[in-house]
Amino acid sequence: MNIAPRYLGRGSWLARRDPRTIILVVALVGITVIQIWDIRIVLVFLAGAFLWYRSARIPFAMVRRQWAFVIVFVSLIVLWNTILTGGEIGGFERDDMHVLFFLPLLGTPISAEALSYGTTQFARFFTFATLGFTMAYAIAPADLGVSFARLKVPEKFAYAIDLTFRFMPSLATDLQATMDAQRVRGHEWDKGKGGPIAKLRRTVPLVVPLTMNAIVNAEDTIDAMDLRAFGTGRRSWLRELIYDRTDRIILIGVVTLLVAFTVLGFAGISSKLYVFPFLLALPAA
Amino acid sequence: MTTTTLSRGGLWEVNSRTIVYAAIGAALYGVLGFLISIVIPGSNNVSVRPAYALVPFFGIAFGPIVGFFTGLVGNMILDQLTGYGAFTAWNWSIANGLAGLVAGLLAASMSDRLRSSSGRIIGAAIIAAAATLIGFLFVFTDIWVFGNSFEAALTGSYGFVIVPNLIASVILTPVLVAAWEPLKDAIGR
Numbered sequence: 524m525n526i527a528p529r530y531l532g533r534g535s536w537l538a539r540r541d542p543r544t545i546i547l548v549v550a551l552v553g554i555t556v557i558q559i560w561d562i563r564i565v566l567v568f569l570a571g572a573f574l575w576y577r578s579a580r581i582p583f584a585m586v587r588r589q590w591a592f593v594i595v596f597v598s599l600i601v602l603w604n605t606i607l608t609g610g611e612i613g614g615f616e617r618d619d620m621h622v623l624f625f626l627p628l629l630g631t632p633i634s635a636e637a638l639s640y641g642t643t644q645f646a647r648f649f650t651f652a653t654l655g656f657t658m659a660y661a662i663a664p665a666d667l668g669v670s671f672a673r674l675k676v677p678e679k680f681a682y683a684i685d686l687t688f689r690f691m692p693s694l695a696t697d698l699q700a701t702m703d704a705q706r707v708r709g710h711e712w713d714k715g716k717g718g719p720i721a722k723l724r725r726t727v728p729l730v731v732p733l734t735m736n737a738i739v740n741a742e743d744t745i746d747a748m749d750l751r752a753f754g755t756g757r758r759s760w761l762r763e764l765i766y767d768r769t770d771r772i773i774l775i776g777v778v779t780l781l782v783a784f785t786v787l788g789f790a791g792i793s794s795k796l797y798v799f800p801f802l803l804a805l806p807a808a
Numbered sequence: 809m810t811t812t813t814l815s816r817g818g819l820w821e822v823n824s825r826t827i828v829y830a831a832i833g834a835a836l837y838g839v840l841g842f843l844i845s846i847v848i849p850g851s852n853n854v855s856v857r858p859a860y861a862l863v864p865f866f867g868i869a870f871g872p873i874v875g876f877f878t879g880l881v882g883n884m885i886l887d888q889l890t891g892y893g894a895f896t897a898w899n900w901s902i903a904n905g906l907a908g909l910v911a912g913l914l915a916a917s918m919s920d921r922l923r924s925s926s927g928r929i930i931g932a933a934i935i936a937a938a939a940t941l942i943g944f945l946f947v948f949t950d951i952w953v954f955g956n957s958f959e960a961a962l963t964g965s966y967g968f969v970i971v972p973n974l975i976a977s978v979i980l981t982p983v984l985v986a987a988w989e990p991l992k993d994a995i996g997r
Contacts, residue, residue, distance in 0.1 A: 526839055528888040549895045557953055589891040604960040611957075644955050655893025664888075679822050680877070686831035687838070687881055694832075694839045712844070719856050722846045723979055726858040730840065730980060731987045734862065737836055738988070739995060741828045748824040 526695040527688075531586070532579035532661035542662045542670040544770040548575065549654045551777045556650050558788040561797040562643040569646050572653040579661040586656065597648040601641045610637045614796065621798075622808050635802035643796065664688050669760045678758055686744075694737060701733050819871055819916055826870070830877035833866035833908075837882025842889045848972065856972040859886075861980030863904055864936035867911030868981070869988055875908025879943070899949040900969070907943025907973075911935050925989060932985035936977035944969055 532538040537545065556568050583590075610632040611617060620634040662670070668685025672678055705711070705728050712725040748754075766774070788794040840859035847855045863882065867875020883901040884894040894901070914935045922931040947965040950956045956964065 526842060526889065528885075529891065546895075549893065553895065553898075560955070586891060593892070600954070600956070600960070600964055603964045604956050607959040607963065608957040640955070648954060651896055652892070655887075655896030656891065658893040658895055659888050659891045667894075679827055683827045683831045683834075683877060684881055686827065687834040687885060690831055690835035691839055691885075694835050695843075698839060698843065719846045719848050720975065720979065723856055723858055723976060726844055726846075727980065727983055729844070730858055730861070731983060733840070734836060734865075734984060735987055735991055737832050738829070739991065741832050742995065745824050745828045748828065753824045753827075754822075 526691050528659060528662075528664045529585065530660065530663055531581045532657070533663075535578060535580040535661065537575065537579040537657060537661045538663070540661075540773070541764050541766050541770045542666040543674055543764060544766065544773055545657055545662055546670055546674065547774060548777055549658050551781050552654055553651055555777070555781045555784045556647055558784055559647075559793045560643055560795060561793050562639065562646055562799075563797055564784075564793050565643055565646045565650065569650045569653065572650045576653045576657055579657050581656065581660050586660070589656070593649070593652045597645055597652070600648070601644050604644065605633070605637055605641050606631055610634055612636045612640050612796065621803050621805075623802065623805055624808050632808075635805070636796070636798050638802055639798045640796055642799075666762060666764075669762045669764060672758075672760060673764050679754065682758060690737075694733070697736060698729065698733050701729050705729060819912075820873060822873060826873055829866065829870045830874045830881070833862055833870075833874060833878030834881040834885060837862050837878055838885035838889055841882070841886040856976050858976055858980055860904075860973045860976045861936070861984060863908040864911035864932075864939045864977050864981045865984040865988075867908040867913075867939065868915040868932055868935055868985060869992070870912075871916065872909045872912030875910075875912040875939075876905040877908070878905075879903075879908035880905030899953055900947055903944045903946035903969075905943075906946050907939045910942045911939035914938060925986075928989065929982045929986050932982045933978050936981035937974055940970065940973050940977050944973065 530538075552568065552572065556565060559565050559568070606626070606629060610620070610622075612620070612634075615636050620632070620636050622632045622634045623638070624633050625631065626633060665685075665688065667688065668681050671684055672681035702712075710725070710728055712722065712729055715721070715725065717725075784793050837859045840862070841857050844859065845855040845857045859882070863875060863879040866878040880901050883897075883904040887897060887901070888894045915931075918931060918935070922928045944966060947969060948958075948961050950961045950965045951958060
């Protein structure tokens, strides 16, 4: 059983970037977009995020399911939010809103403002997800630990991330062995009658031995680390990470955008909802 | 039968033991979460993840730092494995981590009161439930991150995650604690 993040962007322009650049772009652009409610600006960021994603050359057929989930999930959240708020938007008086129609059965008023808000929410979500995909597919799994260490995440924490990835293949093998052993005894967790709780109880013969074995076997790793005096001095990493000129230009760009839109947000320019004029031009219900 | 040996002085200590147990917890969360989930019939793809029970368990058994790391990094790795990216739902990963942290803190503060074996198992269920309810309050940051309303964050985020995680943790965490108690004595923890 092979369990590891799929490194689908291998060899692409994006994967050749320093992995810290990919992590920082996701984080900094994410923080920037959170502050923006003008959809014209969000769409520019979404286009940029999409170009960034395209540079990872991730085959669509391999991520079709993830895109479908994101589209369905984001649509549901936006719709749910609109229904629950009864079409109300912060900063707008209900009487001042340009109501276009009412949702059938629920009677929720859908205004030009609510539609603009929902569309902006959708675009923001989509920007986060598009950027998030690059982190999932364009960073070599083995580089995550050293990347976080070089980003000044506490060294022991970064080492624990590295160790997590090293434990996963053996734990997946142990889980498969446990499943096979229980199946030989006639126990199959996903077969049989009962609802979710009955199914959950049937996972006990898998989860408990797997967890307890992992903890007991961890003692060997702890001993090995103690014998090598782990934690007594600064740890070095075999993998060297170096920002090249392109990485520096990208990082200067995203930091500039973050600063600029933070200022514009506080000035109330980019943080204000943009209502589509063509919706306001439609006849009110 | 010994009681939990976490002392307040050692609660925040990070040594090789903390690192390895944290990594084991996160790796287990990732592997189990990726392979085993139970969809609740009739719900909109809401699933119970048995792996979540590991978060309060690692907090209870090995302390708040291990619990925090198991939840935070475990959920990030699960998001990496499923292809959505470690940072896409960063606030949900922090909520997972906080649940482990709270479980560890509650276990340490209640260790004197939970002396009997049955008391520790019942206590584990209560701690797991409380840690889940408290830790996942952090998903209300969806209001700021995604612009959701309070009602949408309450029902669409908090309620959405609390119900399956409570089911998983209240049932499985005590089972894990019951299995760990004799083992802990046997390996001298």
